[in-house]
Amino acid sequence: MDMKRDYYEDIRLLDSGPQVFWLVVLLGALAAFPLVADSYQIYTVNLIAINVIVALGLNLLVGYTGQISLGHAGFFAIGAYSTLALMLNAHLPFFLALPLAGFISAAFGFLLGLPALRLEGPYLAIATLGFGLTITQILGRLDVFGGHMGLQAPPLELFGLKVASDAGRYAVIMPICVILTWGLRNLTKTRVGRAFVAVRDSDIAAECIGVNLTYYKTLAFAVSAFYTGIGGGLMAFILGFISPHTFNVMVSIMFLAMVVVGGLGSILGSVMGAVLITWLQLELARIGELPLVGPVLTELSNQVFTLSGLPNVQYVVFGLIMVLIIIFEPLGLYGFWIRTKIYWRTWPF
Amino acid sequence: MLGQLITSGIAIGATYALMALAMVIIYKTSEVLNFAQGDMAMLSAFVAYMCLSTYGLGFAMSFTLALAFAFALGAFLEFAFLRRAKEPNVLGLIIITLGLEMMLYGLASWRWGSDQKDFPFPVSDFEVHQLGGGVVISELNLVTLGVACALMILLFMFFRYTKVGVAMKATQQNQQAARLMGIRVGRIMMLTWGMSSVVGACAAFLIATTDTLDPNLMWTPQLKGFSAAVLGGMTSLVGAVLGGFILGVVENLFGGYVSVEFKAVVAFAVIVLILCVKPSGLFAKHYVRKV
Numbered sequence: 001m002d003m004k005r006d007y008y009e010d011i012r013l014l015d016s017g018p019q020v021f022w023l024v025v026l027l028g029a030l031a032a033f034p035l036v037a038d039s040y041q042i043y044t045v046n047l048i049a050i051n052v053i054v055a056l057g058l059n060l061l062v063g064y065t066g067q068i069s070l071g072h073a074g075f076f077a078i079g080a081y082s083t084l085a086l087m088l089n090a091h092l093p094f095f096l097a098l099p100l101a102g103f104i105s106a107a108f109g110f111l112l113g114l115p116a117l118r119l120e121g122p123y124l125a126i127a128t129l130g131f132g133l134t135i136t137q138i139l140g141r142l143d144v145f146g147g148h149m150g151l152q153a154p155p156l157e158l159f160g161l162k163v164a165s166d167a168g169r170y171a172v173i174m175p176i177c178v179i180l181t182w183g184l185r186n187l188t189k190t191r192v193g194r195a196f197v198a199v200r201d202s203d204i205a206a207e208c209i210g211v212n213l214t215y216y217k218t219l220a221f222a223v224s225a226f227y228t229g230i231g232g233g234l235m236a237f238i239l240g241f242i243s244p245h246t247f248n249v250m251v252s253i254m255f256l257a258m259v260v261v262g263g264l265g266s267i268l269g270s271v272m273g274a275v276l277i278t279w280l281q282l283e284l285a286r287i288g289e290l291p292l293v294g295p296v297l298t299e300l301s302n303q304v305f306t307l308s309g310l311p312n313v314q315y316v317v318f319g320l321i322m323v324l325i326i327i328f329e330p331l332g333l334y335g336f337w338i339r340t341k342i343y344w345r346t347w348p349f
Numbered sequence: 350m351l352g353q354l355i356t357s358g359i360a361i362g363a364t365y366a367l368m369a370l371a372m373v374i375i376y377k378t379s380e381v382l383n384f385a386q387g388d389m390a391m392l393s394a395f396v397a398y399m400c401l402s403t404y405g406l407g408f409a410m411s412f413t414l415a416l417a418f419a420f421a422l423g424a425f426l427e428f429a430f431l432r433r434a435k436e437p438n439v440l441g442l443i444i445i446t447l448g449l450e451m452m453l454y455g456l457a458s459w460r461w462g463s464d465q466k467d468f469p470f471p472v473s474d475f476e477v478h479q480l481g482g483g484v485v486i487s488e489l490n491l492v493t494l495g496v497a498c499a500l501m502i503l504l505f506m507f508f509r510y511t512k513v514g515v516a517m518k519a520t521q522q523n524q525q526a527a528r529l530m531g532i533r534v535g536r537i538m539m540l541t542w543g544m545s546s547v548v549g550a551c552a553a554f555l556i557a558t559t560d561t562l563d564p565n566l567m568w569t570p571q572l573k574g575f576s577a578a579v580l581g582g583m584t585s586l587v588g589a590v591l592g593g594f595i596l597g598v599v600e601n602l603f604g605g606y607v608s609v610e611f612k613a614v615v616a617f618a619v620i621v622l623i624l625c626v627k628p629s630g631l632f633a634k635h636y637v638r639k640v
Contacts, residue, residue, distance in 0.1 A: 062440065068439070068440055068443065115621050115624060115625050118624070118625060118628045119624055119628055121382075121439045122376070122382040122439070122443075122579070122583060123579055123583075123624055123628065123629075123630075125382060125443060126575050126576060126579050126620060127617075127620065127621050127624060129572065129575075129617075130572075130576070130614075130616070130617025130618075130620055130621060131617070131621075133572070133613075133614065133617060134614040134617050134618070137611065137613055137614045138611070138614065141610050141611070249568075253447055253451070256444065256447070257444075257447075260440075260444050264440075301459070304460070305459045305460045306459065306460065306461065306462045308462050308463075309458050309459040309460065309461070309462045309463065310459065312454070312455045312456075312458040312459045313455060313459060314455070315451040315452065315454050315455030315458075316451070316452050316455035316456060316459070317455075318448070318451050318455075319447075319448040319449060319450070319451030319452030319453075319454075319455060320448065320452060321448070322444055322445070322447060322448030322451070323430050323444075323445050323448035323449060323452070325444075326434055326437060326441045326444050326445050326448070327430070327433045327434050327435075327445070330435075330437070330441060
């Protein structure tokens with residue numbers, strides 16, 4: 001049913017007519033969204049869009065190329081800090097500073113990719129984790145970047161227009177998100193994307209059929225870091241203020257959680273994972289006020305736990321989701337979606 | 350100055366070595382990189398704290414209870430979560446342990462809040478011994494050093510000379526074959542996790558005494574323990590302990606002579622550099638994977 005019959009079927013970006021239709025509907029909905037939504041909803045969607053960008057980048061590395069990274073908060077930080085530093089110190093306009101920050105981040109990705117050539121599994125996990133921690137430590141000590149006090153984001157200005165509202169930022173972020181998603185879809189359909197997948201499935205076999213491991217592994221790190229850096233640059237303007245504490249290890253873990261919960265090696269999965277985790281993060285931060293669950297948990301907190309520690313329930317929930325996803329649906333939400341689709345397509349058989 | 354830096358480096362390294370030992374026990378048997386190690390230990394330390402301050406039990410009683418809790422916790426986590434994953438890959442296992450880490454962290458900070466507590470301990474950090482040449486070491490550091498070395502030797506003997514220890518090594522090398530030889534792999538795994546959790550809990554008691562007790566207690570020691578284990582080669586007990594000492598000393602020397610500010614990150618720089626030269630750590634045989 002989903003079998004590819006020739007080469008062109010494998011490389012085309014959209015598989016079927018209905019897919020084109022739904023894509024147009026989605027783009028229309030995204031364009032109309034700021035006209036109907038209130039400020040907080042737009043803010044939420046902005047956050048989601050940024051996390052989608054990062055999740056896509058991370059999924060390219062983890063899901064498509066099979067390299068573990070626990071240090072993407074480092075690239076996120078590099079992107080955010082470079083964007084602000086380029087704008088504040090070099091007085092570059094935003095539309096130049098953001099891609100430049102992406103390329104700076106990509107350069108660091110390339111550097112991290114070099115030791116990764118020789119490492120795998122747990123060793124790579126430790127090396128990337130160490131990278132993430134090192135970056136935030138170093139950023140916290142450099143006076144150019146405000147040290148531990150952090151940096152204040154300058155007002156966002158695009159071609160002479162001041163962007164101050166959530167809707168304005170939406171108009172900047174969402175197109176970038178859509179373009180980057182499109183770009184990744186394109187990349188995975190090319191020779192490069194297939195080389196990544198070959199490296200994931202077996203790097204030795206890939207090398208035997210002529211995939212240059214040095215080139216493609218470092219390239220995967222660089223592209224992934226580019227996406228994450230762009231995400232970080234945009235995040236700086238959402239937050240308005242960044243400090244090294246913004247980019248702690250938990251951020252890296254949450255990015256990884258998005259990719260795993262959404263589905264490894266799938267673009268739709270990255271989007272779904274980013275949407276779910278970001279939404280949960282916002283909702284669970286004020287878990288005591290939620291209907292139904294809130295009063296029960298508050299009562300429980302008073303009797304057994306502490307009320308001041310109630311927001312920490314979010315970690316329990318996230319942890320449980322991650323564990324359960326791996327145990328019951330290793331392909332994540334995407335796998336669940338595929339199974340549901342096949343179930344209905346073949347119903348009643 | 351140099352002598353003092355090296356001595357206190359070794360003393361700090363001993364706590365890293367304990368955490369590294371705990372990681373290595375699990376990795377040796379099941380090839381799982383356990384990110385929940387630190388928080389399992391942290392929870393055990395909180396149980397000890399609760400026994401001591403809330404229920405007013407004695408030190409011996411409290412620590413025994415907490416270690417028993419640690420063993421049960423480790424065995425339970427393996428039984429309830431790790432075993433349920435069907436044919437997981439390296440990434441899947443890392444995600445599961447990360448998830449467990451978050452759950453344990455969330456539960457501990459929900460129950461005890463994030464304020465810092467003083468952890469009572471029979472040995473003081475302030476009574477120091479002269480080692481000659483102006484070099485001093487505190488009593489607590491001596492105890493830590495002793496515990497780390499004793500546990501290393503005990504575990505080494507355990508893996509070398511007992512039937513269960515050999516069964517654990519067999520499980521790591523080939524689960525299928527081990528099962529065919531009559532080893533109950535599931536039970537061995539539970540035992541491994543329990544043991545590792547107990548070693549981690551010992552580390553947590555000692556670290557909580559020098560530091561204060563709060564839910565973030567074990568995060569840094571865990572990372573340093575990881576680094577030490579990676580340095581020693583993930584499968585070697587002696588390597589893990591030596592890795593811990595090396596890391597502690599290098600860190601302290603760097604802090605003393607180069608820059609205190611970047612002391613925290615030098616461990617990772619060392620790791621990355623050494624792994625570039627020896628991808629499987631210093632003390633493990635480099636094994637080549639079959640395709």
